[in-house]
Amino acid sequence: MTTPVPDGTRFVLPDGAARRVEVVDTLRALYRSWGYDLVEVPALERYDPAHPRAGQSFKLADRDSGVLALRSDFTPALAQLVRSHHPSVAGGARRPLRFCYAGTVWHAIDPELARTREFTQVGLELIGVSNARADAEVLHLARASVRAVGLRPVLEVGNPGFVRALFDVAGVPRSDRDAVADAIDRKDRSDLRDLLERARLDLADGAPAAALLHVPDLYGGREVLGRARAVAPWPEVQRELDRLEGVLAEFEDASDLALDLAMARRLAYYTGVTFRAYTPDFGQPLLGGGRYDGALLPAAAGFSIGVERLLRAMASTGPLLEPPPQVLSIDDAGARRLRVGGVRVVRALHVDRAGALEEARERRVPYLLVAGRLEAVAAETGERDRLEALLTAGGEA
Amino acid sequence: MTTPVPDGTRFVLPDGAARRVEVVDTLRALYRSWGYDLVEVPALERYDPAHPRAGQSFKLADRDSGVLALRSDFTPALAQLVRSHHPSVAGGARRPLRFCYAGTVWHAIDPELARTREFTQVGLELIGVSNARADAEVLHLARASVRAVGLRPVLEVGNPGFVRALFDVAGVPRSDRDAVADAIDRKDRSDLRDLLERARLDLADGAPAAALLHVPDLYGGREVLGRARAVAPWPEVQRELDRLEGVLAEFEDASDLALDLAMARRLAYYTGVTFRAYTPDFGQPLLGGGRYDGALLPAAAGFSIGVERLLRAMASTGPLLEPPPQVLSIDDAGARRLRVGGVRVVRALHVDRAGALEEARERRVPYLLVAGRLEAVAAETGERDRLEALLTAGGEA
Numbered sequence: 009m010t011t012p013v014p015d016g017t018r019f020v021l022p023d024g025a026a027r028r029v030e031v032v033d034t035l036r037a038l039y040r041s042w043g044y045d046l047v048e049v050p051a052l053e054r055y056d057p058a059h060p061r062a063g064q065s066f067k068l069a070d071r072d073s074g075v076l077a078l079r080s081d082f083t084p085a086l087a088q089l090v091r092s093h094h095p096s097v098a099g100g101a102r103r104p105l106r107f108c109y110a111g112t113v114w115h116a117i118d119p120e121l122a123r124t125r126e127f128t129q130v131g132l133e134l135i136g137v138s139n140a141r142a143d144a145e146v147l148h149l150a151r152a153s154v155r156a157v158g159l160r161p162v163l164e165v166g167n168p169g170f171v172r173a174l175f176d177v178a179g180v181p182r183s184d185r186d187a188v189a190d191a192i193d194r195k196d197r198s199d200l201r202d203l204l205e206r207a208r209l210d211l212a213d214g215a216p217a218a219a220l221l222h223v224p225d226l227y228g229g230r231e232v233l234g235r236a237r238a239v240a241p242w243p244e245v246q247r248e249l250d251r252l253e254g255v256l257a258e259f260e261d262a263s264d265l266a267l268d269l270a271m272a273r274r275l276a277y278y279t280g281v282t283f284r285a286y287t288p289d290f291g292q293p294l295l296g297g298g299r300y301d302g303a304l305l306p307a308a309a310g311f312s313i314g315v316e317r318l319l320r321a322m323a324s325t326g327p328l329l330e331p332p333p334q335v336l337s338i339d340d341a342g343a344r345r346l347r348v349g350g351v352r353v354v355r356a357l358h359v360d361r362a363g364a365l366e367e368a369r370e371r372r373v374p375y376l377l378v379a380g381r382l383e384a385v386a387a388e389t390g391e392r393d394r395l396e397a398l399l400t401a402g403g404e405a
Numbered sequence: 406m407t408t409p410v411p412d413g414t415r416f417v418l419p420d421g422a423a424r425r426v427e428v429v430d431t432l433r434a435l436y437r438s439w440g441y442d443l444v445e446v447p448a449l450e451r452y453d454p455a456h457p458r459a460g461q462s463f464k465l466a467d468r469d470s471g472v473l474a475l476r477s478d479f480t481p482a483l484a485q486l487v488r489s490h491h492p493s494v495a496g497g498a499r500r501p502l503r504f505c506y507a508g509t510v511w512h513a514i515d516p517e518l519a520r521t522r523e524f525t526q527v528g529l530e531l532i533g534v535s536n537a538r539a540d541a542e543v544l545h546l547a548r549a550s551v552r553a554v555g556l557r558p559v560l561e562v563g564n565p566g567f568v569r570a571l572f573d574v575a576g577v578p579r580s581d582r583d584a585v586a587d588a589i590d591r592k593d594r595s596d597l598r599d600l601l602e603r604a605r606l607d608l609a610d611g612a613p614a615a616a617l618l619h620v621p622d623l624y625g626g627r628e629v630l631g632r633a634r635a636v637a638p639w640p641e642v643q644r645e646l647d648r649l650e651g652v653l654a655e656f657e658d659a660s661d662l663a664l665d666l667a668m669a670r671r672l673a674y675y676t677g678v679t680f681r682a683y684t685p686d687f688g689q690p691l692l693g694g695g696r697y698d699g700a701l702l703p704a705a706a707g708f709s710i711g712v713e714r715l716l717r718a719m720a721s722t723g724p725l726l727e728p729p730p731q732v733l734s735i736d737d738a739g740a741r742r743l744r745v746g747g748v749r750v751v752r753a754l755h756v757d758r759a760g761a762l763e764e765a766r767e768r769r770v771p772y773l774l775v776a777g778r779l780e781a782v783a784a785e786t787g788e789r790d791r792l793e794a795l796l797t798a799g800g801e802a
Contacts, residue, residue: 012489014473017447019486022504025443029433036426041744043730043751046422050414050523051448051509052463066449066473068465071515076411076463078475089416092409103767104754107419112448112509118468126447137754145752260737333440340657347438354440355542357501357534370500 016117016125024319028128031157031315031322032110035130038156039108042149044132047107049085053077059084060277066116078114082312086133087304097136100306104142108132124316131297133310138301140251143281144258146309150285150295151264153313157322159287159294161264165255166271168278168298169248170236171223177242178216181207188220189272195224216242226269230256236269255281277303283311290321334391336368337377342399346377349398353377413514413522421716425525428554428712428719429507432527435553436505439546441529444504446482450474456481457674463513475511479709483530484701494533497703501539505529521713528694530707535698537648540678541655543706547682547692548661550710554719556684556691558661562652563668565675565695566645567633568620574639575613578604585617586669592621613639623666627653633666652678674700680708687718731788733765734774739796743774746795750774 013019020028036046053059055067055075065077079085086107091098097105110130117125134146147165154161171192175185184207191200201211201221209217219240226232226239233253237246256262271282282298295318297311333352337343338361343353354373356364361378368376368385375395376383382395410416417425433443450456452464452472462474476482483504488495494502507527514522531543544562551558568589572582581604588597598608598618606614616637623629623636630650634643653659668679679695692715694708730749734740735758740750751770753761758775765773765782772792773780779792 012485013447014449014451014467014471017449019447019489020445021490022442022444025445028445029443033430041747041749043749045419046426047419048417048422048425050410050416052411052414052511052523054411066465068463068475070411071513074411078465088409092416093418106751114449116468126449139754141752141754141756350438352438352440354503355538357536357538359538 014125016123018124027319027322028315031318032128032130034156035153035313036108036110038152039132039149042106042145044106044108047086047089047109048111049079049082049089049109051079051112053079053085061115064115064117066114078116079111080113080115082109082111082113082129082131083133083300083310084304086135086310087308090135090305094136098305102137102307104137105135106132107135128315129312130315131295131310131312133308135305135308135310138280138299138307138309140254141258143251143255143299143309146297146299146311147255147265147281147283148259150283150297150311154285154287154294157318159318159321161294162266162286162288163264163283164266164268164271164286165252165281165283166268167248167252167281168272168275169251169280170240170245170269171220171272172275173242173245173248174216174220174223174240177240177245178209178220180204180209180217180220185275189275192220192223192270193272195270197221197224200224216240224270226267228267229265230262230267232267232269252281279303280309287321292317292321294318294321333371333373334389335375335377335382335395336364336371336373336385338364339377339379342377342380345401346395346398349394349401351395351398411522413520415521424716424719425712428715429525429527431553432550432710433505433507435549436503436529436546439503439542441503441505444483444486444506445508446476446479446486446506448476448509450476450482458512461512461514463511476508477510477512479506479508479510479526479528480530480697480707481701483532483707484705487532487702491533495702499534499704501534502532503529504532525712526709527712528692528707528709530705532702532705532707535677535696535704535706537651538655540648540652540696540706543694543696543708544652544662544678544680545656547680547694547708551682551684551691554715556715556718558691559663559683559685560661560680561663561665561668561683562649562678562680563665564645564649564678565669565672566648566677567637567642567666568617568669569672570639570642570645571613571617571620571637574637574642575606575617577601577606577614577617582672586672589617589620589667590669592667594618594621597621613637621667623664625664627659627664629664629666648677676700677706684718689714689718691715691718730768730770731786732772732774732779732792733761733768733770733782735761736774736776739774739777742798743792743795746791746798748792748795 055077061080065080068076070076097103113127113129115125134142151161151163188203204217211218222239226236277300278298279301280299284293284296295311295313299309301307333354335353336356337353338356346353356367358364358367374389376385452474458477462477465473467473494500510524510526512522531539548558548560585600601614608615619636623633674697675695676698677696681690681693692708692710696706698704730751732750733753734750735753743750753764755761755764771786773782
């Protein structure tokens with residue numbers, strides 16, 4: 009039997025949909041309270057082979073023989089919005105713009121390999137400013153996002169600029185850099201040593217290339233900065249550590265932060281601080297982001313949260329978010345009063361008490377409302393007092 | 406110059422995005438309070454040439470040589486969800502399912518003709534039950550949707566079954582029915598007479614075909630039912646009026662309802678009551694829906710709201726929904742207390758008072774928070790008392 013929906017897509021039933029709305033609303037409220045404005049960008053984009061995810065995008069032919077693509081990432085679309093509506097900032101003016109977003113992205117990956125091809129992403133961008141204080145704000149909001157949904161965060165923070173500066177000092181050939189960065193990021197020490205030896209770099213103690221061998225160990229608390237300064241004393245490398253130290257100095261509360269100087273993913277894209285957030289006992293990162301000055305805009309940092317993954321991480325802890333309706337009603341005026349008080353009230357499809365009682369039993373709704381009176385359909389739920397107070401309060405919707 | 410986004414799509418800037426969220430949240434809360442559960446359906450669908458909007462859908466080639474389409478309508482997708490997850494109801498069992506939805510649909514119409522190809526729709530379906538009480542619930546919620554966003558509704562209600570029954574009694578040839586129904590729906594009396602004459606139908610007073618000539622005039626209040634009964638006394642036509650009368654009898658408050666027995670759109674799809682909601686001084690319908698038993702599911706009725714159009718209708722009346730940030734802060738602890746109280750507080754990118762004051766002026770933020778004290782950046786806004794109460798309340802986020 010074929011599935012009723014395309015591979016990698018799915019129906020989201022009431023409990024799941026209510027939970028998604030709750031998570032998205034919670035994050036949006038957090039960002040809003042920090043002055044981030046929600047914006048929306050089209051789901052249909054002009055196809056651009058230079059787009060960072062061009063290889064993963066669903067393409068469509070448009071009427072005018074143009075090619076469209078489904079949105080695969082919010083960051084390039086937000087950069088486009090800034091170029092259109094804030095050209096001075098796109099041109100280099102230093103003026104902070106704070107935007108957040110929530111919506112669907114599509115990745116045209118092989119459905120045999122991936123469970124999902126249609127995702128919900130929520131995130132933010134702080135554009136038009138580049139300094140330690142801006143970095144710290146974005147990092148803080150990444151950590152706060154995980155806390156806002158009731159999970160304990162572990163925010164791993166790195167600076168690919170540190171690895172890049174070491175590459176320069178050690179003279180790692182351009183052609184080897186991606187592979188070496190990848191080995192560092194994976195903390196694969198033997199692969200890393202092989203690559204450096206094959207590049208015929210000097211690995212004697214104190215030589216810059218030898219310092220690279222220590223990078224996978226530069227993980228931990230704030231003391232990592234001191235160890236890094238000892239391992240890599242060259243000024244251009246120290247400057248990258250200064251920036252990171254400046255970011256950390258911004259935190260009144262450094263709990264749940266971990267430094268990982270081996271973060272070296274997407275060296276050509278991320279230019280400053282990068283980070284990923286995890287939660288204990290869940291292996292995959294919940295969000296990722298960083299500073300990408302010059303990649304799409306002169307100055308910008310941000311992060312993006314995969315909502316489906318966040319929901320999976322929450323699955324074992326969270327309560328059911330959508331309470332079933334509490335009252336079935338054949339009293340329209342009374343139902344209005346209860347709804348004003350936030351109670352979910354279903355209008356009975358029967359007008360007679362016996363039929364409505366049967367309907368309430370079938371739906372497992374605990375109370376039936378008839379002519380201003382609540383009848384318990386099964387055992388009392390303990391909600392009667394609150395419901396009766398609403399009924400007699402006399403408010404009207 | 407080409408636009409930065411595909412024709413018929415657009416960026417939605419902060420004021421517009423906040424307003425859209427407010428409208429969608431308001432409608433979702435209304436439906437939820439009536440026991441409708443939010444569900445989500447994929448935006449990517451298998452392409453189906455039998456889909457009611459197949460001609461208007463964006464098509465995509467999938468890897469396995471399958472063809473996908475972007476969602477162009479929620480109703481068929483919800484019917485699919487019911488077939489997958491509630492097969493007994495899809496098979497004819499009478500058990501009410503109440504679902505609502507909110508999301509994007511795409512119509513691949515010529516961008517020269519249409520301003521928009523990417524729309525937001527919100528709506529609901531009451532599935533698994535077909536009677537006057539269910540019809541009335543859906544009609545009431547359509548009217549309440551318009552009221553919920555602060556507009557005055559005019560809900561025009563018809564019953565295509567009335568026109569269909571008259572066609573049967575008058576013997577209108579199958580091949581002429583679409584054209585005649587269209588003339589009735591457009592209230593084009595001369596076109597209607599021409600079509601009936603060309604079909605050689607008896608238009609003498611009292612003949613069933615002559616009754617069709619009166620249908621465009623059957624518009625108004627509840628008295629329209631009496632006029633319709635006089636014009637079309639045949640039992641099969643009267644039965645259709647009985648159903649409509651039963652629906653109206655369900656309303657304790659019939660305000661803002663109008664009967665329009667000339668509604669004859671999509672005769673093959675809508676089987677019972679149909680309706681469109683308008684608001685005074687705005688020409689286009691804000692929503693449309695009706696009962697479509699047998700079209701996609703054995704028993705179902707619902708409606709769909711075009712959010713962009715609703716926002717245009719609201720544009721002249723509504724207030725700005727997203728207040729700009731009220732406070733710029735270099736006091737993180739104080740900022741937390743204000744945010745807990747619902748105040749939007751931007752963290753200053755300067756740590757010194759003079760720099761932050763300049764930043765507040767540039768952003769036109771009325772207050773600067775420094776070490777627990779609020780400084781008015783320009784004239785006082787009258788919010789100081791509330792803000793100071795929050796600062797001294799001692800709550801922590």
